Amino acid sequence: MNHIFLRFYLIIFVGFFQLVSSQSSSSGLSDGVLKINNSENVNVKIFASQRGDSLSNAASRNVQNLLVILNEDNVTAESTDQLGSIQNLLIKYKAFNFQFLDKDFKPVDSNLDQKNIENFKYLLKSKRFLKPTDNVELETSFKIWDPIKGIKLGPFMLHFYSLMFIFAFGLGYFIMAKIFKIDGVDEKYLEPFFTWTLVGTILGARLGHVIFYQPELFKEDFLSVFLPISTRGGLHFTGFSGLASHGAAIMVIATTLYYSLKIIKKNPLWVYDRIGIVVASGGAFVRMGNFFNSEILGKPIDPSSPFALLFPQQSSEYGVTIPRYPTQLFEAFGYVCLFFLLWFLYKKTNKKYQQGWLFGLFFIILWAIRFFVEFLKEPQGDEIIQFAGLNTGQILSIPFMIAGAVIMIISKKYKLPKEETI
Incomplete structure (x- = not known):
């Protein structure tokens, strides 16, 4: 029974640790590094959101090297009207010179029909324009949990x-x-x-x-x-x-x-x-x-915590999309x-x-x-x-x-x- 109570004390300790180390971020931006061809590093600010209005506002943010991780709901349309909203949103990103990338950080055609939109995973605004031949990896102090749902x-x-x-x-x-x-x-x-x-x-x-x-x-x-x-x-x-x-x-x-x-x-x-x-x-x-x-x-x-995870697919009810x-x-x-x-x-x-x-x-x-x-x-x-x-x-x-x-x-x-x- 002593082992049972020991587990409870550990959970209480973790709860107390959270109170003094919780990240407070109203901007919803997290830090990461794009490693390009193992020789070049580009520091980026990472953003993700299910909310259409938040995603739309992010396109015009005056942030150098902004990387947007698209939520599944950002690119999946259940109706013609919803597809039109997604297309308008992506047109705005295109107007602000964002590059459209797939899950492997490879540039993809910016054609905005539904089938092609589903290939979009990242939107990158940077002076460093990625090429199809670039080998790119995203490194962060936290883990990113972004699986398919089924x-x-x-x-x-x-x-x-x-x-x-x-x-x-x-x-x-x-x-x-x-x-x-x-x-x-x-x-x-x-x-x-x-x-x-x-x-x-x-x-x-x-x-x-x-x-x-x-x-x-x-x-x-x-x-x-x-x-x-x-x-x-x-x-x-x-x-x-x-x-x-x-x-x-x-x-x-x-x-x-x-x-x-x-x-x-x-x-x-x-x-x-x-x-x-x-x-x-x-x-x-x-x-x-x-x-x-x-x-x-x-x-x-705190993003440096060993427990920190970013959930790009989280719903809007949880607020800003940062490590949790x-x-x-x-x-x-x-x-x-x-x-x-x-x-x-x-x-x-x-x-x-x-x-x-x-x-x-x-x-x-x-x-x-x-x-x-x-x-x-x-x-x-x-x-x-x-x-x-x-x-x-x-x-x-x-x-x-x-x-x-x-x-x-x-x-x-x-x-x-x-x-x-x-």
């Missing part, structure tokens, strides 16, 4: 975020099957468990996000609350871009209660102990999905550690016979991880609940941690004999 399968794209959900539930199914085998539980109870957990996770996470962060959707875009579509500006597919772990936790508790009492007919605490192990592993995959999507970002950070904490990875790492801890306690100790003990520990640690990482996060939406400097995510985590402590205490009343099975 795998193209013909006209469709399998987003890595969706793929991480598939991995989460796939691994969860495998882990629970192994647990049922260890406990001597009939496999017929595995399928309904998976079904109810899936329904509870998706529905609860979506409702939780809307209730706690975007309640206006109930009035402005009701269908988007329950379906992966939006009716704003016409009907189009969006995927579920807003999911909240607090909502998922509440709904999974409810669906698991039904599963426990009506289907497997076991003490709900017995099921909760085991579902905590599965959720800990799944949570790590979900946060990795957030990482691929450049969402759930951290606060600005990769809080998705911090949470994912915490959940991986939690999974291995719970699995060890389940396999190597007698705690699985004390119904509720593992679940209580799971609640305390999982929500403590969330609570402390929140100190480094940017708000995920409107902070509807705030108190004593704590944000919505932190305040919602406190009752779960308290509940975990209570469950661990009362678990002493629900001990099972080791030989008991289903």
Whole structure:
């Protein structure tokens, strides 16, 4: 247990370090160096933004050697009107003598039809005009996280975020099957468990996000609350871009209660102990999905920090695009550690016979991880609940941690004999 608290102290230290080292930049510019042919260095100011107005203003900035990293949304048009806006924006950059470059810093044709626009990755304004034969690399004191968001399968794209959900539930199914085998539980109870957990996770996470962060959707875009579509500006597919772990936790508790009492007919605490192990592993995959999507970002950070990452694909809700904490990875790492801890306690100790003990520990640690990482996060939406400097995510985590402590205490009343099975 001392190792658990040591991890918490380290997270607190990182949070304190952030308060004294956070980068404050209203300009949204970061420093980098273009290394050309390994013999010439050009110092550049780096800019990226999803906002069209910010991107438009950047074109006329009086900045020497300005390098603009184009966001995926900057060059992808979903309508004729949007294509026209993108073309007008790029015409402005052309008028200010920006050079159009691809992902390898090679000059590309400035033809502004949609297919060619998708080849644009960088816009460079510099006295040093790059040639096709130049070998160019961008060096920065921080890392740049700018991956594609998915795998193209013909006209469709399998987003890595969706793929991480598939991995989460796939691994969860495998882990629970192994647990049922260890406990001597009939496999017929595995399928309904998976079904109810899936329904509870998706529905609860979506409702939780809307209730706690975007309640206006109930009035402005009701269908988007329950379906992966939006009716704003016409009907189009969006995927579920807003999911909240607090909502998922509440709904999974409810669906698991039904599963426990009506289907497997076991003490709900017995099921909760085991579902905590599965959720800990799944949570790590979900946060990795957030990482691929450049969402759930951290606060600005000193560019020289080993944690500093620039997310050119971040959405405008986070403000200026400068190096930030990769809080998705911090949470994912915490959940991986939690999974291995719970699995060890389940396999190597007698705690699985004390119904509720593992679940209580799971609640305390999982929500403590969330609570402390929140100190480094940017708000995920409107902070509807705030108190004593704590944000919505932190305040919602406190009752779960308290509940975990209570469950661990009362678990002493629900001990099972080791030989008991289903």
